[in-house]
Amino acid sequence: MDSRRAPRTVSDPKVRKVGFFTAPPDRSLSSPPDHRVFSFLTSPPPVVDNSSPSAGNSLSPVMIPPPRHSSANLSPLRRDSAEYFPLLLPPPPQPRSPIMWRRRRWGGVLLLLRVACREEKGGGVAVEMQNDQSTRSKSLKEKTTKAERRALQEAQRAAKAAAKAEGGTTPAAASGAAASNDSATVAASEKKGGDRPPEKDRKKEVPQPRMQYDDKSRVEKAKRRAVVKQTEARNRVELFRHLPQYERGTQLPELESKLFELDPMHPAVYKVGLQYLSGDICGGNARCIAMLQAFQEAIKDYSTPPEKTLARDLTAKIGSYVSFLIECRPLSISMGNAIRFLKNRIAKLPLSLSEMEAKTNLHSDIDRFINEKIILADKVIVKHAVTKISDGDVLLTYGSSSAVEMVLLHAHELGKQFRVVVVDSRPKLEGQLLLRRLVGKGINCTYTHINAISYIMHEVTRVFLGASSVLSNGTVYSRVGTACVAMVAHSFHVPVLVCCEAYKFHERVQLDSICSNELGDPDVISKVRGREDINFLDGSSNSAILQLLNLIYDATPSDYVSMIITDYGMVPPTSVPVIVREYRREHLLI
Amino acid sequence: MMELEIELKKASDSLKLWDATSISLTAGCDLFMRYVTRTSALEYEDFNSAKSRLIERAEKFGEISCKARRIIAMLSQDFIFDGCTIMVHGFSRVVLEVLKTAAQSKKLFRVFCTEGRPDRTGLRLSNELAKLDVPVKLLIDSAVAYTMDDVDMVFVGADGVVESGGIINMMGTYQMALVAHSMNKPVYVAAESYKFARLYPLDQKDMAPALRPIDFGVPIPSKVEVETSARDYTPPQYLTLLFTDLGVLTPSVVSDELIQLYL
Numbered sequence: 001m002d003s004r005r006a007p008r009t010v011s012d013p014k015v016r017k018v019g020f021f022t023a024p025p026d027r028s029l030s031s032p033p034d035h036r037v038f039s040f041l042t043s044p045p046p047v048v049d050n051s052s053p054s055a056g057n058s059l060s061p062v063m064i065p066p067p068r069h070s071s072a073n074l075s076p077l078r079r080d081s082a083e084y085f086p087l088l089l090p091p092p093p094q095p096r097s098p099i100m101w102r103r104r105r106w107g108g109v110l111l112l113l114r115v116a117c118r119e120e121k122g123g124g125v126a127v128e129m130q131n132d133q134s135t136r137s138k139s140l141k142e143k144t145t146k147a148e149r150r151a152l153q154e155a156q157r158a159a160k161a162a163a164k165a166e167g168g169t170t171p172a173a174a175s176g177a178a179a180s181n182d183s184a185t186v187a188a189s190e191k192k193g194g195d196r197p198p199e200k201d202r203k204k205e206v207p208q209p210r211m212q213y214d215d216k217s218r219v220e221k222a223k224r225r226a227v228v229k230q231t232e233a234r235n236r237v238e239l240f241r242h243l244p245q246y247e248r249g250t251q252l253p254e255l256e257s258k259l260f261e262l263d264p265m266h267p268a269v270y271k272v273g274l275q276y277l278s279g280d281i282c283g284g285n286a287r288c289i290a291m292l293q294a295f296q297e298a299i300k301d302y303s304t305p306p307e308k309t310l311a312r313d314l315t316a317k318i319g320s321y322v323s324f325l326i327e328c329r330p331l332s333i334s335m336g337n338a339i340r341f342l343k344n345r346i347a348k349l350p351l352s353l354s355e356m357e358a359k360t361n362l363h364s365d366i367d368r369f370i371n372e373k374i375i376l377a378d379k380v381i382v383k384h385a386v387t388k389i390s391d392g393d394v395l396l397t398y399g400s401s402s403a404v405e406m407v408l409l410h411a412h413e414l415g416k417q418f419r420v421v422v423v424d425s426r427p428k429l430e431g432q433l434l435l436r437r438l439v440g441k442g443i444n445c446t447y448t449h450i451n452a453i454s455y456i457m458h459e460v461t462r463v464f465l466g467a468s469s470v471l472s473n474g475t476v477y478s479r480v481g482t483a484c485v486a487m488v489a490h491s492f493h494v495p496v497l498v499c500c501e502a503y504k505f506h507e508r509v510q511l512d513s514i515c516s517n518e519l520g521d522p523d524v525i526s527k528v529r530g531r532e533d534i535n536f537l538d539g540s541s542n543s544a545i546l547q548l549l550n551l552i553y554d555a556t557p558s559d560y561v562s563m564i565i566t567d568y569g570m571v572p573p574t575s576v577p578v579i580v581r582e583y584r585r586e587h588l589l590i
Numbered sequence: 591m592m593e594l595e596i597e598l599k600k601a602s603d604s605l606k607l608w609d610a611t612s613i614s615l616t617a618g619c620d621l622f623m624r625y626v627t628r629t630s631a632l633e634y635e636d637f638n639s640a641k642s643r644l645i646e647r648a649e650k651f652g653e654i655s656c657k658a659r660r661i662i663a664m665l666s667q668d669f670i671f672d673g674c675t676i677m678v679h680g681f682s683r684v685v686l687e688v689l690k691t692a693a694q695s696k697k698l699f700r701v702f703c704t705e706g707r708p709d710r711t712g713l714r715l716s717n718e719l720a721k722l723d724v725p726v727k728l729l730i731d732s733a734v735a736y737t738m739d740d741v742d743m744v745f746v747g748a749d750g751v752v753e754s755g756g757i758i759n760m761m762g763t764y765q766m767a768l769v770a771h772s773m774n775k776p777v778y779v780a781a782e783s784y785k786f787a788r789l790y791p792l793d794q795k796d797m798a799p800a801l802r803p804i805d806f807g808v809p810i811p812s813k814v815e816v817e818t819s820a821r822d823y824t825p826p827q828y829l830t831l832l833f834t835d836l837g838v839l840t841p842s843v844v845s846d847e848l849i850q851l852y853l
Contacts, residue, residue: 343692388792462792495792563754563790570790572754572826574842578849 057584212240216339237547244330245519269321270299273328282430284334285374286470291325291335295342296366299359310358315346318459330518330550331475333469341369341503373503377567378406381499385389385464385565386411386499392460393418396494398485401429401466403499405437409465412443419444421456425481426522427550453488463489467500468537472580473509474558474573476500480551483513486560495562502566505580513554594641598623611800611820613750613758617787623853648784658782658835659684663691665759666745666780666833670697676741677702677734677770680760681711682747684780686718688833689745693722698724702737704762708804708820710762731762735769736843744770748781751834752789753848755826755841757781757798761819776830783834785847 161285166580236245237531272294275281281290296320304310322339345365349358385407389395395418397404408420420443424431431447438445448456463485469477476482476498489496510516525548526537558573568579598751602619609615662684670676670692678685692699697739701719703726706712717725729737742764749759757763757779791797802820810816826841836847 069740388796497792562792569788569852570753571843571849572790575845575849578846582849 029583030414050163086400110384127356130577158198181451233370237549238550239514240517240519240551243519264320266294266298266301266321268294269324273325276325276329283400284332284400285378285501287332288334288338289370292338292342292366292370295321296363299366300363304355304357309351310355311346311349311589312350315343317341319344333506334501336505337503338369342366369503373567377501377503378403380567381501381565382406384570385497385499386414386416388462389416389418389568391417394421394459395419396421396423396456396460396463396485396489397434398431398463398482399425399428400434401499403501404464404466405434405436407499408438408443409441412441419446421446421448421460423450423453423456423481425450425486425518428479430479439446450484453485457488457492457494460489460494463494463496465496465498467498467504468553469504469506470498470500470564470573470576471505471510471555472507472577473511474564475510475577476556476558476560476561476564476573477553478556479512480554483554483560484558486556490560496560497563497565498561499565502503502568502579502583505566505576507577507580508556512554513551517554518552520550520552522550525550594644596691611798613787613789614748617654617750618784620788621743621784621786621851622648654835655782655784658784659687661835662780662782662833663687664839665699666778667692667695669743669778669831670699672698674699674701674702675740677704677737677741677766678742679704679707679744679746679763679766680709681713681715682780684747684782684815685745686715688780689719689724691723700727702727702741704728704734705730706760706762707731708802711759727778731765734762734766738769738773738775741770741775744777745776746777746779748779748785749778749821749834750789750843751785752780752787752791752823753845754790755805755832755844756791757829758789758791758821759824760813761822763818764794764822764824764828767824771828777828778831780828780833783836783847786844786851788848788852794823797821797823806828837845 023109039205054147076188105425133482217462272281276287277291281287295318298317299314302314302317304313318339322331325335342362342365345362349361352581353361381403389407389411393416395408397408411418420438422431422435422438424447426449435445435447446456465476465478465486467476467478467482471477476486478498486496561573564573564576568583571579602623606616606619666688670688676689676690678689678701689701701716701724702718703719705713705728706715712728716728719726727737745758746757746763746766750758750759770777789797800820801818804816804818829841832839832841832844839847
């Protein structure tokens with residue numbers, strides 16, 4: 001990772017435009033590159049959502065999109081399957097040369113796009129894309145000039161507009177697809193909205209973007225390979241189409257019946273997957289530990305097939321397990337880091353080791369990881385955090401975080417006099433578990449829901465929050481509602497302390513809660529368990545005009561966070577990239 | 591070798607105990623220990639050569655600290671322009687060095703100096719400045735907001751620089767920084783790098799107390815409480831830049847430096 005510190009600046013500054021510009025449409029190409037400027041380390045890039053005419057472009061909040069055509073303006077296409085789409089082209093605004101090649105290099109896979117000539121404008125125009133080998137395409141790279149490419153893009157956009165007008169078929173490769181889940185370490189860069197020669201130097205060690213679920217072809221492919229058959233939910237909110245959403249309640253029975261026929265899947269991994277699916281295991285640390293322990297078992301039972309190397313085959317197997325777990329529930333950032341660590345360790349195994357030794361090595365590595373990064377880290381966090389609790393304090397916490405719970409219990413054991421306010425929210429109501437445990441230990445507690453947060457905040461002296469991850473710009477990515485609590489605390493001048501283990505830090509940057517999130521079951525919003533009298537929305541979940549949205553995570557900007565307590569000490573939010581830089585190197589978490 | 595380390599630690603602890611409230615002393619001792627014991631000299635077989643190496647490093651550390659003031663003075667010259675008005679608070683030898691250097695390079699500026707009760711350190715500083723022929727105006731501490739309009743920049747020293755990038759300094763610094771911030775005047779801090787401490791106060795009360803008796807000149811009835819704290823904490827958002835011997839830094843870099851040094 002340290003070899004990659006260069007791209008903190010824009011590599012093509014003259015294209016960097018921020019703000020409203022009434023440029024001709026082909027200049028709007030420059031606007032999506034602004035995404036790159038802000039988010040080039042982001043794995044899931046901001047969504048350019050084509051399928052909704054009203055939403056226009058869901059650009060990052062900093063950007064004001066240039067004026068678009070009335071029909072949805074579309075980003076340049078990126079497809080990697082050879083398909084033909086007969087399209088109708090409106091008369092072109094500018095003259096063009098007959099056949100234009102447009103090439104875009106993306107993630108090592110080259111896409112060639114060809115728009116047939118204008119002379120055929122009487123009828124349909126075939127837009128043909130081909131997936132090409134990178135070697136062949138390299139030779140063709142010089143053929144396109146920038147103007148041609150821009151013209152090409154213009155044509156595609158118009159073509160797309162026509163297609164929309166004509167059929168309303170979902171764009172096959174709408175706002176961009178990410179690298180497929182099993183293209184292992186080729187780091188595809190972020191989604192490129194712009195027509196630019198890709199910067200190769202940027203792409204290498206950027207973590208893989210998550211799969212964008214509004215790309216139909218990718219979703220189809222993933223479905224074919226899936227173990228879990230999921231049906232996509234209807235009535236999805238447009239803005240969040242890039243996130244997966246499936247009908248709940250359908251997978252579990254089917255999976256359980258398949259328990260005895262799962263040849264490629266190890267039973268421990270299967271069990272963990274089912275536990276994720278049903279919600280039995282919840283919380284970053286718990287999920288990570290469960291997953292690693294399942295992998296430990298899988299590695300123990302693993303035997304190298306003949307004519308294959310242990311490293312490669314085991315990595316592939318782990319990859320398939322990970323895909324299965326993703327199908328059950330999208331990975332949390334802590335799990336992603338743990339998987340990277342494991343793959344790194346497998347890759348670094350010396351070739352001279354026998355299979356038995358290699359397996360014991362990996363086993364002890366995983367043990368060491370769990371011990372050092374999670375269990376001991378929590379102890380250090382508790383040690384630092386209790387110094388910030390003094391007698392007479394009123395501490396507020398939101399939801400249920402394992403680290404915060406340990407801090408409160410330890411402070412109580414040390415004999416500090418304080419009381420706790422537990423803030424909770426529907427639909428998960430996780431705070432109730434925390435409340436039960438705290439009251440069981442004899443801590444003075446108050447319980448309230450998040451709608452009363454501004455009422456209760458004036459009596460609070462400190463706010464302790466947990467995090468699913470802390471990103472490189474200091475943004476805290478945590479359970480939905482955390483941002484709310486942090487902002488109210490900030491406006492009341494109450495210091496906000498976030499407790500997060502260092503293995504959960506991630507080098508990506510996220511500016512809002514939209515581009516990367518997780519969608520939960522929308523039905524739990526419309527129903528309140530045990531209260532039949534207020535279930536007014538029952539039965540209207542199929543209505544076309546009602547869309548339910550149940551977000552799981554949100555992003556808290558760093559301005560609202562006073563301090564982050566990690567196993568490396570108490571640091572301000574601006575120091576997170578320093579820790580990522582210094583210690584990822586040492587601990588091989590890259 | 592182990593014995594020597596233990597001895598050093600004992601000495602450092604007793605030094606710290608002498609003035610438990612001084613952050614720069616604590617930080618300086620800690621940094622000295624790290625600087626000295628981090629060296630590979632401890633692996634030398636020959637005790638004498640290891641010892642001489644340690645002494646060498648220690649002397650170097652002392653030199654660095656002395657030179658620090660000169661480096662800081664040089665770095666800050668660019669920020670003092672002709673005709674500017676500088677507001678200072680309390681008596682800081684670093685700030686004095688900065689102003690001395692500016693005066694010697696024939697820059698024209700004037701200084702507003704607060705009285706700095708209860709220590710009256712402002713009077714000492716104004717005496718020194720008068721000797722340099724720098725126009726000085728003395729203010730009482732309450733006149734800071736009144737005169738802030740005419741001021742171009744605020745210069746303060748620091749007792750300690752904490753991990754968030756904020757500073758701990760004489761009582762009244764926070765007030766001055768708040769007023770300056772609300773009037774958009776830059777606040778510059780001049781501090782040597784050995785003052786960086788691994789503290790992280792969340793608010794004013796979160797520090798070890800440092801009390802100093804205040805003499806009001808008239809007897810006070812026993813029922814009346816007096817706030818005797820001698821220093822306050824200025825959060826990093828009110829500071830513009832820190833002049834240190836490591837360079838001109840923004841407050842968020844302090845944590846970066848501390849992480850690199852301590853971990």
